[in-house]
Each structure stands twice: as C-alpha cells, then as structure tokens.
Amino acid sequence: MYGSLKHIPHKLPYLEFREAEMSLNSVLLVFWISLVLIFHGSQxxxxxxxxxxTCSNVSSIVTGVIQQAQQSDTRILASLTRLFFHDCFVNGCDGSVLLDDSASIQSEKDARPNKxxxxxFDVVDDIKTAVENVCPGVVSCADILAIAAEISVSLASGPSWEVLLGRRDGTTANQNGANNGLPSPFDDLTTLQSKFSAVGLSDTDLxxxxxxxxxxxxxxxxxTNRLYNFSGSGTSDPSLSSSYLATLQQNCPQNGDGTVLNNLDLTTPDTFxxxxxxxxxxxxxLLQSDQELLSTTGAxxxxxxxxxxxxQSTFFTSxxxxxxxxxNISPLTGTDGEIRSNCRKVNGS
Structure with a gap:
C-alpha cells in the first residue's frame, strides 16, 4: 500500500493539468455559446x-391597402419592396427610413441615395392608419415594411414566404449611414460585396x-454616365449591348431630364x-451595379x-x-425601441 502511495505525487501535476484544461475548455465553451446567443438572440x-x-389579421389589412394603392400606381409594389431594402441596410430593420426631419433627427430620406x-411613404401611412384602427399600439412600422415587401413581391407574381415579425421601431435616423452604406447604382462589384458583407449578407444574397x-x-x-461618359472615358459602358444602348440614349439624351424613368427590366417591368x-x-x-454581377471578370x-x-423556381426559393x-439585420426586439403611433415621427415628438 505504502509502496503505491509514493508514486501518487508524481501523477498529481498531470491530473491537476488535466482538470485545469477541462475547466478552461468549459469556460471557453460557455464563452462561445454566449457569443452565439448574443449574435443570434435578436433573430x-x-x-x-x-x-x-394581438393582431392576427395584420397581413390581410396590409394586403387590402396595397391592392387599393396598386390600382392607381403600378410602381407601388416595387417601391414598397425597395423601402424595406433601404431601411434594413441602415441601422438594421428598424423603420428609421420612415422618419421625417425634426429638431433631433436628420431624415434618411434626404440622403443622396434616397432623395x-x-x-x-403615403401608402405606408395608410397601412399604419388601417392597422392602428384595428390593433392600436401593437404593430411596428418596421414590421409593416417587412410585411409590405412580402405582399408586394407576391402580388407581382413573385414568391411568398413566412415573414418573421417582432421588430420594434428605432428612435433615431442615420443619414450618414444612408449616404455611405446603401448600395449605389454606380458601385462596382467589390464595393457592393463590401456593403453587403458589412450587414452580414453573402455574395449569394447580393x-x-x-x-x-x-x-x-x-x-x-x-x-447617364454609363451612356455617355463611363468611368470618365467619354464613351459608353462597353458592357452594354449596342441595341440596348441606343434605346437608353433615346430615352435619356445627354443633358436631358435626369428624372425620366426607365424600366429596370425591359421585358416584364411590372412582373416579379x-x-x-x-x-x-x-x-x-440597366444599372452598372446590375451588370457588374455578371460582366466583372471572375465575378x-x-x-x-x-x-x-x-x-425561375431556384431564384424564387433563394x-x-x-x-x-x-x-434579420439588427432588429430591435423586446423592450428596445418603441411602437410608433406615426411612422414619420418618434412618439412624443
């Protein structure tokens, strides 16, 4: 017995090391689990x-307002979808794009990509009014944008999906973030990839x-630059087909009215x-940022x-x-933010 005991002290350092290693691994495991929970918690x-x-028929209410608006505005489905994009890329999906100027807020509406x-916005106001009449103080403006985007795509013959809800509205806007973070029609592929990556979206998402x-x-x-002075060359973008270039130059003459509209999709402009x-x-x-996705070498x-x-089915699913x-970009949930009673201004302002 005593003979075996004398060897135990030689084993203790190893046992203590193993226990310390196991304890460290446990701490690291808890740390990584905490990080994952923090990162995915809001989602x-x-x-x-x-x-x-609390408002089980919110989707049907939103659908009714959009369908009515669509009768007099064929562009509204694309416009409402775009609002959701421009909201989520700045401060996350918090309805900040809807806020007007105030004493404390510089509206994102006045940022270069938005102005x-x-x-x-008037249709969003109508949706909010209709929802408030049925479910006062319940549905956030941020969620209204998410619901409206899905309904708009679906009404244009596109896919449907289960919209995840529970966002709350932000109480600030970020005009500088809108100026610098929103994808631009003039962006090259590298810049687009950087802007998408900055909000946690992949090249596939792009x-x-x-x-x-x-x-x-x-x-x-x-x-205009693509048509007449691409990258300061004094000529058109070589990635444009010659026939399409001629069509666009006819609709957008040099030094002409910059607000004239062009179909983003020249074949089925109102269908998803x-x-x-x-x-x-x-x-x-149509846009440089569109063609960059395919025409950039090694894209x-x-x-x-x-x-x-x-x-098309693969596209719809994706x-x-x-x-x-x-x-899922940085939504405010729980007790963060608020439920605005008017999408254009913070409560109490």
Missing part, C-alpha cells in the same frame, strides 16, 4: 406568429436580392420573375446569375430566404 426573438394573439428616389430589380423603374440620372438575370446575360442590365456572383436565369436574411 431568435422574431417569429412568423408574433401577432397571432427624390425612394417613394411609397446576387439574389439584386433580382428585386426585376420590377420597378430608375431615373436617367442613374445611368427571373427575366432580370436573362437580361444580364444579354448585356441588358463570384456570375454562377448564381446564370443559375437563376435558367431556373429570394425568399435572402429576404428573411435581410430582415
């Missing part, structure tokens, strides 16, 4: 059934969400389909573009998932 709080007991460009340009319009001011990607294959992307997005061009991904 986990969003739910497709969030209003099941005289994004629209549909190629997929850009497909929202399968409906809607864009002003001449956003393509995969023709946007077919257009890119034909060098008929990581090219295979996705080609895949969607050949399969678009639904990417919209959910975008809707």
């Amino acid at each position: 986990a709080q969003l739910s497709s059934t969030f209003y099941a007991n 005289n460009s994004i629209r549909g 190629a997929t969400l850009s497909g929202a340009h399968t409906f809607g319009r864009a002003q001449c001011q956003f393509i 389909d995969n023709k946007y990607y077919v257009n890119l294959q034909n060098n008929e992307g 990581s997005t090219a295979s996705t573009v080609n895949s969607y061009a050949s399969s 678009f639904a998932q990417s919209m959910i991904n975008m809707g």
